[in-house]
Amino acid sequence: MRTAIIGAGGIGGYLGANLLGADRPVTLIARGAHLRAIREQGLRLSEPEGDTLVRPEVTDDPSGAGQADLVILAVKGQDLPRAIELARPLVGGGTRLLPFQNGVEASDLVAEAYGRDAALTGVARILANITAPGVVTRYGDIRSFTIGDAQGRQDDPLVAGLRATLKAAGVLVPDCADVRVDQWTKFLMFNAISSLTAAARCRLDEIQQTPELWDMAARLVAETAAVARARGVALPAEAEEKVIAAMAAMPPEARASTAHDLEQGKPLEIDWICGAVARLGEAAGVQTPLSRVCHAILSPWKHGRPGG
Numbered sequence: 001m002r003t004a005i006i007g008a009g010g011i012g013g014y015l016g017a018n019l020l021g022a023d024r025p026v027t028l029i030a031r032g033a034h035l036r037a038i039r040e041q042g043l044r045l046s047e048p049e050g051d052t053l054v055r056p057e058v059t060d061d062p063s064g065a066g067q068a069d070l071v072i073l074a075v076k077g078q079d080l081p082r083a084i085e086l087a088r089p090l091v092g093g094g095t096r097l098l099p100f101q102n103g104v105e106a107s108d109l110v111a112e113a114y115g116r117d118a119a120l121t122g123v124a125r126i127l128a129n130i131t132a133p134g135v136v137t138r139y140g141d142i143r144s145f146t147i148g149d150a151q152g153r154q155d156d157p158l159v160a161g162l163r164a165t166l167k168a169a170g171v172l173v174p175d176c177a178d179v180r181v182d183q184w185t186k187f188l189m190f191n192a193i194s195s196l197t198a199a200a201r202c203r204l205d206e207i208q209q210t211p212e213l214w215d216m217a218a219r220l221v222a223e224t225a226a227v228a229r230a231r232g233v234a235l236p237a238e239a240e241e242k243v244i245a246a247m248a249a250m251p252p253e254a255r256a257s258t259a260h261d262l263e264q265g266k267p268l269e270i271d272w273i274c275g276a277v278a279r280l281g282e283a284a285g286v287q288t289p290l291s292r293v294c295h296a297i298l299s300p301w302k303h304g305r306p307g308g
């Protein structure tokens with residue numbers, strides 16, 4: 001399986017290093033100082049268990065890279081439309097494209113460009129980021145990647161083959177009856193912690209200890225669940241309760257990547273998170289007042305720190 005990965009950060013760097021460590025052919029599409037460092041020194045994946053150094057083919061121009069069996073789209077939501085177009089020379093008749101963005105719309109965007117059969121659905125649960133040019137660091141023990149076809153099913157032989165390849169490379173790829181349900185279940189949690197740890201600029205324990213904020217978290221979970229159900233997603237009846245219990249058990253210092261991006265003055269994925277809940281809710285006739293407020297509060301920072 002020839003794999004191309006667009007975006008060599010937390011997700012793409014982790015998956016690329018694992019595949020390369022298992023001698024699978026991978027081309028990374030990277031840019032800037034990270035690209036130059038990977039080209040010169042290789043890509044280092046630093047994990048609690050130790051470091052792995054791999055020397056991938058790396059480029060910012062996939063036009064000479066040839067077609068791939070699998071293209072992993074591992075950029076932030078706001079960079080996905082550009083990455084989907086950048087993938088064109090990598091895509092042939094049998095190529096599948098696997099997006100891992102937070103939110104619930106990536107697979108549909110891929111399907112619009114390349115057709116529903118080519119688009120896969122991916123849900124990433126991991127804590128990893130670029131800590132220096134050429135270096136991706138993973139924290140803690142969460143690291144799983146739920147993968148299905150565009151409908152969220154895993155029984156397609158190609159999806160089974162792809163999961164087997166990733167599993168053989170050491171990547172955790174859980175069984176899942178409906179990956180779209182899993183994606184929305186993560187989104188229930190992510191919209192709440194992304195919106196609140198960013199908008200309130202605080203850690204999860206500070207949200208838990210502030211009754212007004214913990215109440216807002218529960219209401220954000222409920223809004224997202226209402227939008228999911230209005231769109232026909234078969235969330236189990238106890239989904240909200242389970243997500244709130246899981247949020248209560250998360251590490252006290254937890255903050256979503258949105259909060260880290262805000263602090264560092266980087267662009268925010270909010271159009272794909274609280275903005276998406278508001279937009280999809282409006283289309284489905286569901287009120288989402290808190291997602292709207294969080295999106296409005298964070299909007300001045302959407303393209304990075306205002307003024308620079």
Ligand SMILES: NC(=O)C1=CN([C@@H]2O[C@H](COP(=O)(O)OP(=O)(O)OC[C@H]3O[C@@H](n4cnc5c(N)ncnc54)[C@H](OP(=O)(O)O)[C@@H]3O)[C@@H](O)[C@H]2O)C=CC1
Pocket residue numbers: 006007008009010011012029030031032034060074075076077079082083086100101102124125126127128129130257269
């Ligand atoms: N990292 C994590 O722990 C988790 C991330 N996710 C989701 O996964 C998605 C990917 O996130 P993550 O891996 O953290 O993102 P990162 O920012 O760590 O990595 C993305 C990389 O892609 C690069 N990039 C963007 N556009 C292009 C392009 N056109 N050509 C080449 N390189 C490009 C970025 O470069 P530059 O820095 O120059 O923009 C960056 O190096 C997001 O939607 C995120 O929410 C989900 C679960 C956990």
Ligand SMILES: CC(C)(CO)C(=O)C(=O)O
Pocket residue numbers: 102124125126127190255256257258
């Ligand atoms: C919440 C978490 C860490 C889970 O993977 C995440 O997706 C993010 O912060 O981007």
